[in-house]
Amino acid sequence: MFTKILIANRGEIACRVIKTARQMGILTVAVYSDADADSLHVNMADEAIYLGPSPSRESYLLGEKVIEAAKRTGAQAIHPGYGFLSENAEFCRLCEKENIVFIGPPVAAIEAMGSKSAAKNIMEQAKVPLVPGYHGDDQSTEVLKKAADDMGYPVLLKATAGGGGKGMRQVWSSEEFSEGLAAAKREAKSSFGDDTMLVEKYLTQPRHVEIQVFCDNHGNAVYLFERDCSVQRRHQKVIEEAPAPGMSEDLRAAMGESAIKSAQAIGYQGAGTVEFLLDVDGSFYFMEMNTRLQVEHPVTEFISGQDLVEWQLRVAAGENLPKRQDELKIKGHAFEARIYAEDANNDFLPATGTLDFLQPPLESEHVRIDTGVRQGDEVSVFYDPMIAKLIVWDENRDKALQRLAKALAEYRINGVVTNIDFLYNLATCPAFVEADLDTGFIDKHQADIFHESEQALADELPMAALYLVLANANNAKEQGAKTNDPHSPWNTTNAWRLNEAHIHQLTLSHNDVEYPVTIEQKRQGSSSFYLIDVDGTKVDCQGRIEGDMLHSNINGYRSNATIVHNQNQISLFRQNGVFNFTQIFADCGDLDDQGDQGGLCAPMNGTMVSVLVKAGDKVEKDQPLVIMEAMKMEHTIRAPGDGKVEAIYFNEGDMVDGGAELLAFAAEE
Incomplete structure (x- = not known):
């Protein structure tokens, strides 16, 4: 077994590999860029080597620098994680040349599956069922479009070198084909340096079911059951579960055996995932094989009781697979939800910012958090905006789903927009509870998932006001303790006033609605309580602050809330969601009164990918003007x-701050 390995990745997966290596007594080496200099994975590793600037193409994607880091530290093997160099055949070949073990499949297997069109041809020869499609070498628009026209719409355009939903477009009609192809090719070129495309018939109600396979270099192969990854946005998985709902033993065995046949057809070794489309009639079709560990591998670990990273290390060290097929059993049910910094209500645009407050649910035998960030870390524009993976397990699907909903309700993040509310709504919507799944799930059930939950604020407004007055009282007590006379009446917090009531008046805003609040502090024996008046409704309130927690009693109803208070922003995290308030001060002014700039602004921090017009051009409504990219996503x-484009302020390749004016636009009168 290795004594030291280097992890050629960052964030959550690097931390995940380090944990298993540590349990096995293996030393670890991290690599990092400028943006990750003080990151969690760097701090967890035994050693760390600097690669270069923040953009991945100048750091994590530099295979030769990664090899140098391994040689410098004496690492005998490199774990590539997923993404970056994990499916890069040239990097694997470079490891082989330098006598460093690549913890993954051999070069030939990566190359065989690296091209989706070549993979289809191999699978066809191996008698693995395929979706109808065009996988040819002629990449002219005319040939690709004719193939699409012949097989009938809708079709799916896919980059042959792709993965993670990049370089993919659904095309629903012949008229949309050219624009969809151009966008897919552009995204593929940007993400993989290769814009070769294939065209497939798009099944309208398929499920995305993948099989986890493992092969060693002694001819042994097993499948560790299946995962259902049907719930996706932008062709990227959102919630995964294992095992797949409604899967019969016969179908599971048929898909598992096909997956092993796929792996053996290319001489596979290590962890791999064979992805299938499962149609409503029970037929299934090979889609692609990912020659690496998958993001969603923890659900397989939960139901199988196996550590897949440990399996990877043992296989790469030349050992036999730890288990035979007949020794592997399914136990219970697991879900994984990907916590992202993104705005689900704005087409899932990625978000950036600082994680001012981060409090995940407590981990246990039922709840696991895989993450690469801590409170105070920045979600930057340079990398994928995933904050964490929330994984839950229980003895059956209903109980596991209940744990997922509870854990999502307990996840507290402040400082960046997240998809937690979206995930909660998705996990609790009736169709998901009933496991009525297919790859169009989110579009089909938008009304249930994207609904705006009513926040009546009957308890939350008084709680926010109570928190503010208690925080002020605590602050006064602390300041009073520092004076020469801490017993002065001017330093007390017991509502003492000379001949008048102790009354606070403030204004709180929620969802752009302002609420005047009056707080009267009362004494009852040795304790204080508050009468809080919101719009003429008075409530009796008591409470105390302990750290980030507010313990309140509102008209006899005792409850708790996690509080995040940043300047004039107050966020209450409760079981029924997060409630955001702004304390309005009389001299704040109207922050929104900025006038009409007559321009179009960047919706996010990112890079200008393409400028499609020039100053002076007349344009029509909905015509594409510019294309931005951030966190591997185009907008x-x-x-x-x-109207008319009057001026353009950025060139292709420029970095753009969110909110920056991109171009001046004059509407046609």
Whole structure:
């Protein structure tokens, strides 16, 4: 077994590999960029080597620098994680040349599966069922479009070198084909340096079911059952579960055996995932094989009781697979939800910012958190905006789903926009509870998932006001303790006033609605309580603050809330969601009164990928004007109406701050 390995990745997966290596007594070496200099994975590793600037192409994607780091530290093997160099055949070949073990499949297997079109041809020869499609070498628009027209719409355009939903587009009609192809090719070129495409018939109600396979270099192969990854946005998985609901033993065995056949057809070694489309009639079709560990591997670990990273290390060290097929059993049910910094209500645009407050649910035998960040860390523009993976397990699907909903309700993040509310709504919507799944799930059930939950504020407004007055009282007590006379009446917090009531008046805003609040402090024996008046409704309140927790008693109803208070922003995290308030001060002014700039602004921090117009051009409503990219995702800025482009302020390749004016646009009168 290795004594030291280098992890050629960052964030959550690097931390995940380090944990298993540590349990096995293996030393670890991390690599990092400028943006990750003080990151969690760097601090967890035994050693760390600097690679370069923050953009991945100048650091994590530099295979030769990674090899140098391994040689410098004496690492005998490199674990690539997922993404970055994990499916890069040239990097694998470089490891082989330098006599460093690549903890993954051999070069030939990566190359065989690295091209989706080549993979289809191999699977066809191995008698693995395929979705109808065009996988040819002629990449002219005319040939690709004819293939799509012949097989009938809808079709799916896919980058042959792709993964993670990049370089993929659904095309629903012949008229949309050219624009969809151009966008897919552009994204593929940016993400993988290769814009070769294939065209497949798009099944309208398929499930995305994948099989976890493992092969050693002694001819042994097993499958560790299946995962259902049907719930996706932008072709990227959102919630995964194992085992797949409604899977019969016969179908599981048939898919598992096909997956092993796929792996053996390319001489596979290590961990791999064979992805299938499962149609409503029970037929299934090979989609692709990922020659690496998958993001969603923890659900397989939960139901199988196996550590897949340990398996990877043992296989790479030349050992036999730890288990035979007949020794592997399914136990219980598991879900994984990906916690992202993104705005689900704004087309899942990635978000950046600082994690001012981060409090995940407590981990246990039922709840696991895989993360690469801590409170205070920054979610930057340079990498994928995933904050963590929340994984839950229980003895059956209903109980596991109940744990998932509870854990999502307990996840507290402040400082960046997250998808937690979206995930909660998704996990609790009736169709998901009933396991009525397919890859179009989110679009089909938008009304249930994207609903705006009513926040009546009957308890939350008084709680926010109570918190503020208690915080002020605590502050006064602390300041009083520092004076020469801490017993002065001017330093007390017991509502003492000379001939008048102790009354606070403040204004709280929630969802752009302002609420005047009056707080009268009362004494009853040796304790204080508050009468809080919101719009003429008075409630009796008591409470105390302990750390980030407010313990309150509102008209006899005792409850708790986690509080995050940053300047004039107050966030209450409760079981029924997060409630955000702003304390309005009389001299704040109207922050929104900025006038009409007559321009179009960047919706996020990112890079200008393409400028499609020039100054002076007349454009039509919804015409694409510029394309931005951030966190591996493209966003097209379109004309809000008919008009004229008067000026353009950024060039292709420029970095752009969120909110920056991109171009001046004059609407047609």
